Structure formats: C-alpha cells, structure tokens
Amino acid sequence: MIRGLYTSATGLLAAQTQSEVVGDNVVNLKTSGYKEQTASNISFPSMLIQRMGGNEASEVVEVGEMGRGVGVDRLAMSNVQGSLETTDINTDLALTSPGYFVVQTPGGERYTRNGHFQLDGDGMLRTADGYSLQGEAGPIGPLSSEFSVSADGTIMDQGQRVDQIRVVEIPVDALQREGQSLYIANQPVQAAVGAVRQGAVEASNVDLAGQMIQMMTVMKAYEANQKIIQTQDEMLGKAVNEVGKI
Structure with a gap:
C-alpha cells in the first residue's frame, strides 16, 4: 500500500x-520563432511480486508485475515551421x-529562428537582447536603414555587397533551449x-487547440x-485504526 502512494x-x-x-508553450504563443515542446513520460522498471507459501510452506507463488510509477523522460521540440507574418519592417527576417x-x-x-532584429546606434544588426547577428564575415554591419536582403541571405547596402547571413543546420535532438527562442547545440553545426x-518573421508553431486538449488530459x-x-x-487509516484493534 505504501508503494502505491509512491507510485x-x-x-x-x-x-x-x-x-x-x-503553460510555457501557451505563454510563448506570440513569441516569434518559438518551437513547441512536449514532455514524454517513461515508466520505471516493473517489480516482480511473489507470494511466499503456497500448498507448501517453502513454495513461492508468482503474483505478477507491479508498476513503480512514471517520470518525464525528456522534452522534445517540434521542428515544424511556423507561419510567416509579413511586417514590412526592413530589419525583420524570416x-x-x-x-x-x-x-x-x-x-x-x-x-534562433526569431527574426525580430534591429539596428543599434552603430548600425549593427542585433536581436532585441542586443546579440549581434552573424554573417559569413562576422557581425553584420554597419548598415544604413535602407539595406536589402536577397533570398539567399546576401546583404546589399548602398549598392555594395556587405555580407551574407550565416545559416546553420542542426538536428532537432541536438538542440537545447536557452530562454524563449535561443538554442545551444550539443554537437558541431553544419553550414546550410x-x-x-x-520584412517578415516566423510566428510560433504552437498549436493552441492541441495545447488545450493536452492540458485537459494532464489535469485528468x-x-x-x-x-x-x-x-x-x-x-x-482503517488498517491502523480498525484492523489494528483486532
């Protein structure tokens, strides 16, 4: 019975x-580039239960297996691309x-896939937290407010090629989340x-309806x-207060 409490x-x-x-997924519903996470459960190893004393005092009777509970195995990230939202802001990239x-x-x-960037006072392209966006030649900038980005990531400013935005490919299971939309890679990354x-950003890929269903399942x-x-x-309580009196 005590084991049942622990389970x-x-x-x-x-x-x-x-x-x-x-809850974290729902909170980040409007966070650009956010990737939905799911927690998967894993069962603890079962325990074989035996009863001593069958027809003979020394006989061992197998009763069966008893579960020992569950735990969260790991957090998995959904790598499905979120919808693209047009902003017409020059520094927004998707x-x-x-x-x-x-x-x-x-x-x-x-x-990150959060493309909400901005130009600082020195014309460097940075995230909202002040982290510099990297190109093939290093931090991107200085830029004027009229810079353009082609489909392959090439940055042009005042008729001159400045740099090309650096993009890397990382397996989803090699990513560890840091903050809302930043990730660390636990293995070497590859250029992509x-x-x-x-003029657009990638929206969060959180499925609100699916999260509400998941929340109801968890609550039950x-x-x-x-x-x-x-x-x-x-x-x-009965075993202690009633059976114990017999």
Missing part, C-alpha cells in the same frame, strides 16, 4: 511537469527553409543554404492520481 506521487510529479511545459540564424552572445554562439525573406491524470492517493490514505 501515485510519481504520477503527480510527471503531470505537474507536463502542465508546466504546456527563414523559409530549415536552419537557424547564428547570433553571438557573451556565452558564445547561439541559434538558407532561404531568407525580408493529475486528478486521478490525487484520487488514488486519497483512497490509499483512507485504507491505511
């Missing part, structure tokens, strides 16, 4: 983690192909030929485990 508790913890992931923009942060290179659209699982814990607690 139900693992179910509560797994449901809580899943609800946090769903990737219409697989791959990621490269930005330089104090902690090193990071990767990116297709860039200026949480409530079911709560009910089981309450039932087992009542049974323990």
